[in-house]
Amino acid sequence: AFRKALNWNRPFADRPDETHLAGVSAVAGLGGSQLGTLLRPIATPLVMSGFEPELADVFGSAFREQGFVPSGGGAAGFRTGEAPFEGPLKPGDAVGVMLVSGDLQLGGTGTVTHIDGDRVYAFGHPMYNLGPTEFPMTRAYVYTVLPSLFSSMKLSSTGEIIGTFLQDRATAIAGRLGPGPRMIPVTISLQSGRAPNQTFHFGVVNDQLFGPLMTYASILNTLGSYERQYGSATFGVRGSATVRNHDAIAFNNLFSGDQASMGAAAYVVAPITYLMGNDYEKVDLESVSVTFSSTEEPRTATLERVWLDDPRPRAGRTVPLKILFRTYRGEEVVRTLPLDIPANASGTLSLLVSDGARLGLTEQREARLPQPRSVDQMIKALNKARRNNTLYIKLLGSDAGAVVNGELLSSLPPSVLGVLEGDRNGGNFNPLHSATVAQWELPTEHAVAGSRTLTITVSPN
Structure with a gap:
């Protein structure tokens, strides 16, 4: 056991293949919260180039809470071949971790600890302790250091990409020289x-x-x-x-x-x-x-009133729906949307006119929102998300339905519902007690807010 302890006490650079860089355990029985009152991890300098001062302050305060020290950099960093770097990267040189490149630049900087062939070990502390990473490794140049007993700061810029950082651990960040990762x-x-x-x-x-x-x-x-x-x-x-x-x-x-x-x-x-x-x-x-x-002008509106021009709508007919909303300046706008009543609609139905946010909350309360079960279903749900500048109209009936495996099924026969009810222990079935008979959308030029419901009686054709 003593030899094993001595063996692991060798510098980490003697074990270049083990770039997982194991984390630090609690010291002398102290937990993380107790240790935090005694020691504070070293902060990582964060270079922000091209950011507005006001926004840099906002982002900077958030980054400071996560262990970064934001500082301004050059307007666009260095172009390849223009930076004052001499020779290959070596221990003691400044090195950067690129997070944003191009017309804006944002990245962390630190010091190279050791180089073993094409392997680079740097910082001597974590950047964010993310574990496996694919961060661009860049050259960095430190203009000057602003010393402070409270918190010193480096003024620096990042340069060209020279490799990839593959590990971000409690004791160091590690990577390889060569091409950078895909951004x-x-x-x-x-x-x-x-x-x-x-x-x-x-x-x-x-x-x-x-x-x-x-x-x-x-x-x-x-x-x-x-x-x-x-x-x-x-x-x-x-x-x-x-x-x-x-x-x-x-x-x-x-x-x-x-x-x-x-x-x-x-x-x-x-x-x-x-x-x-x-x-x-x-x-x-x-x-x-x-x-x-x-x-630079607000384009907001509030839904005020909805009504049907035809007091006796019939199945299979087209009924004009009138929608009145009031704009930010108090102007009243009336829009007309023709509703094609389905031929199979009959009886007492509800006509819901709502903005996207309120409709989403209603569907969530009624468990109508299908839960995606694959990436394709996630993208499909994202592309169907409600928009702020659209009014959504739904004609709702009392027919039962269900959400099965993330898909919305309306107006199911009782026999099908009975089979699905028997398999609900699988967690892929959610019953619905009303069905969408028909639905429409009305795009507008404003971000509209509000919801109105009409109860109508549809006569058979």
Whole structure:
């Protein structure tokens, strides 16, 4: 046992093949919370280039809580061949971990501890202790150090990619020199009536945690840099995220109000986070391309009233539905939507007119939302998500239905329901006590809020 202890006491660089870099156990019987009052992990300097100062402060406060020390970098870092690096990477040199590259740059910097062939060991502490990673390794240049008894800071920039960091552990980060890993290309286009169109290109690290986070930070910074950061605004969002071997995620929505930019950025990132964290299979996000159209005026409206022009609707006939909503400035807008009543509809039915958010909550309470059971079903559900600038109309009857294996089945015969009821212990069956007879959508130019319900009696044709 004594020899084994001495054997493991050798420097970790003597064991270059074991780059798993085991974590640190509790010291002298102290738990993590007790140890936290005595020792504090070394923070990782975080270089943010191209970020607005106000947004950098917001992101910086969040990063500080996670053990990073944000600092400003060069406007666009160094181009290949322009950085003041001399010779190959060696112990004691600065090294970077790239999280965002391109028109924006964001990454952590630290010091090389040891190099063994093409293997690189750095930092001497974790970056985020993520375990296996695929982070781009870059050269880094430290301009100066700002010493402080409270918390010193480095002013630095990242350079060209020289390899890949494959491990992020409690004692170090480790990787190999050579080509860098694949990053997710993101293209953001801005369209505004008050300024020329702009297009930005950047890459974000292909990681379940940092990929969505860096995408959100980059989009929000881009929107905040070219549109006003305070006051009401409206952002239209259109685009897609392509997924290898699966259908693309489509983006099409409208956000208006005091925090429209945050809503628009979160709308793009939320499906990516959901998909990359799925429990079914590893997802390869190939690219993200989004166009934002903006105006500095709010485009919100409230649903006020709905009514039918025909007081006696009949099955198989077309009935005009009148919808009145009031805009932000108090203007009343009346829209007409022709409803084709199904030929098999009859009796007392409910006509629901609602915005997407309220309809989603209603369906969730009634357990109507199918639970995806595969990546394909997840993407299908994401592409069917309700939009803020659309009113949803549903004609509801009393026929029973069910959600089976993530699929919504309406108006099932009693015999089929009986068979499904007997197999409900499998957890793939959820009964529904009303059915959607027909449904329609009414796109608008505003982010509409509100819900109204009509009770109608449909006569047979």
